Amino acid sequence: MARKFLISRIALAVALSSGVAVTVAPAPAVAQKKAKAGAFSNEFAAAAADLDKTVAEASSNPAVKAASDKAAAAQDAAAKQAAAAEVDAALGGADAKLAAAMAVASTPMDKIKLGELTRNIGVLKADPAQQHKGLVMMLESGAAQPDSLGQLQWLAGVTAYQSGDYQAAVKYLKPAYDAGYRDQQGMIDRVLADAYKRTNNSGAALQMAQQEIERAKAAGTTPSDAALRTALQAAYDAKQMAPAVDLSAQLVQYHPGPQSWSTAFQVTRALARLDAQENLDLMRLMDRTNSLASKGDYIGYIQDADPRRLPGETLRVIDKGIAAGKITAADVREARSMAQGRVSADRSSLASYEKDARASSNFATINGAADALLSYEQPAKAEELYKLALPKAGPAEKDRVLTRLGIAQADQGKFSEAERTFAQVSGNRTPVAKLWTAYVKSKTSPSAAAAPTSAAAPSS
Known part of the structure; x- marks a missing residue:
């Protein structure tokens, strides 16, 4: 049978293009507060405040929007690199400012804000690898609220998937899936199953989908089309x-x-x-x-x-x-x-x-x-x-x-x-x-x- 991709690349692109909502205080609001647990350090606030404001206003900045649209439309590595450089310039040298903020980030709040900035600049550059880096920083900061973890893990997993790092995709998608997180587009099971497949673990994909099917039957509901197809794909792959x-x-x-x-x-x-x-x-x-x-x-x-x-x-x-x-x-x-x-x-x-x-x-x-x-x-x-x-x-x-x-x-x-x-x-x-x-x-x-x-x- 001809190769047909399990996951819609368009749907994944939509998931990757939106900002992440995480329950943390914005840097400018606490920039002058004394460093303590649950607050920004003075050094980080000074280094990151201007960049945070610029990124927050990116959607209303014509130069940033034009460069970001070009990055999203780029088809080859050279075009993507050139467009990313335009985004960086339109943001007033975002890469250099990120590096300066990273050098002084010390508190959990510093690190989650740094991850948020890194991720959102990656969105503007249409760069899944940078988005993944920022999302992992947010997860590892210790400052994310529990009700945000599933979303962060989903996005970290899907950016790893888009970057071709399928082991990392499984690492972040599985705990989100096991904890009951489901994205609005209903893709997490398919992305996780395909990541399993690409790491030569079709058995795990089959087991995951079969468990979902059995849960639906036990609850007296119809197993979803997606769960059945995910399980079927895994069984077929394993012959x-x-x-x-x-x-x-x-x-x-x-x-x-x-x-x-x-x-x-x-x-x-x-x-x-x-x-x-x-x-x-x-x-x-x-x-x-x-x-x-x-x-x-x-x-x-x-x-x-x-x-x-x-x-x-x-x-x-x-x-x-x-x-x-x-x-x-x-x-x-x-x-x-x-x-x-x-x-x-x-x-x-x-x-x-x-x-x-x-x-x-x-x-x-x-x-x-x-x-x-x-x-x-x-x-x-x-x-x-x-x-x-x-x-x-x-x-x-x-x-x-x-x-x-x-x-x-x-x-x-x-x-x-x-x-x-x-x-x-x-x-x-x-x-x-x-x-x-x-x-x-x-x-x-x-x-x-x-x-x-x-x-x-x-x-x-």
């Missing part, structure tokens, strides 16, 4: 098929929609080793969820259905793919010709297939007729024959019969019965049955559906 399929099923159950189904199918086909008949029943679910989205999807379905075996279903899929503009007549000329040459005789023989099956004790005869009826969208008759075939099925055929019995029941709206049938499927067809189960559950529990999803499929 853990069983949890990945379970999470795919939960994603489509709780958040049904084309994008969720597309993600679930991508993951299942990538991790499960399905043969043609197993994949056919997965493609049938893609068809029923309107998830056939590409030329490859339609061609794969046509090949698995096989115009020699299921000409009616093959023609239906061909017509649907052409109508959707996903395939052309030229793409399927041979398959269409083969199916058209067989479909009339095949369809006219359905009644005799069914009659022979009901009179037979032979598994292949009964099951073959059931398959034909299912392919011609006669699920009620197919269900009856699959039930006759099931006791005669050997170990190799039982799971296939159960899968298609469940499909026939689902096609009739017998969702509870279908769910019970799919629960009996084992072996290599388990991933297919789990997604069909999620489909029928989404039909019987519409309250589980949430808002439409927008996140990308797991990236490789």
Whole structure:
């Protein structure tokens, strides 16, 4: 699968561009107070007061704003460096003033104000590394109020992430996340999970997201789309098929929609080793969820259905793919010709297939007729024959019969019965049955559906 970034860089940029609100007294208000615990030192107040005022007024300074906008728009290192120098000049030599203030900072209040100034100048320069440095200074000052720690840790983590220091990102994001801090954009779990991934610790990301999912279930609420996708991404990265399929099923159950189904199918086909008949029943679910989205999807379905075996279903899929503009007549000329040459005789023989099956004790005869009826969208008759075939099925055929019995029941709206049938499927067809189960559950529990999803499929 093509690489798709888990975290929106635009959303991160928004998080990084705003000032940080921390419960501390501003330097100018106490600049003349005698140094003591909880106050600024006289030396620091003298060194930092002018810079603090300049930074506080930056938003109304046209020269600073123009230079800052240029820094935000810069695309290469040279342009960023030049724009940062313009910001520094527009602030009246901020770097030199910061250095002077740093040299005399001694009290906790000095250090948190110095960190605040460093961070906010970094915002003006669009420099995540400088922002991170300032935020760490604030955290280490000992002067931040407890109700500000989560925000500071989040911002320190996300600036480390933006700077490519993923170990540091985990260092600051994890305590914020564990303490219950959640940013307004709802990104902390995704940023932390991706930082785990980039430090080769997908297991931690999976555990984190699974815990959030279980907390939601225990509270009687729907697990969030973000938590499910974060966990699914981690399971996919770790190539853990069983949890990945379970999470795919939960994603489509709780958040049904084309994008969720597309993600679930991508993951299942990538991790499960399905043969043609197993994949056919997965493609049938893609068809029923309107998830056939590409030329490859339609061609794969046509090949698995096989115009020699299921000409009616093959023609239906061909017509649907052409109508959707996903395939052309030229793409399927041979398959269409083969199916058209067989479909009339095949369809006219359905009644005799069914009659022979009901009179037979032979598994292949009964099951073959059931398959034909299912392919011609006669699920009620197919269900009856699959039930006759099931006791005669050997170990190799039982799971296939159960899968298609469940499909026939689902096609009739017998969702509870279908769910019970799919629960009996084992072996290599388990991933297919789990997604069909999620489909029928989404039909019987519409309250589980949430808002439409927008996140990308797991990236490789």
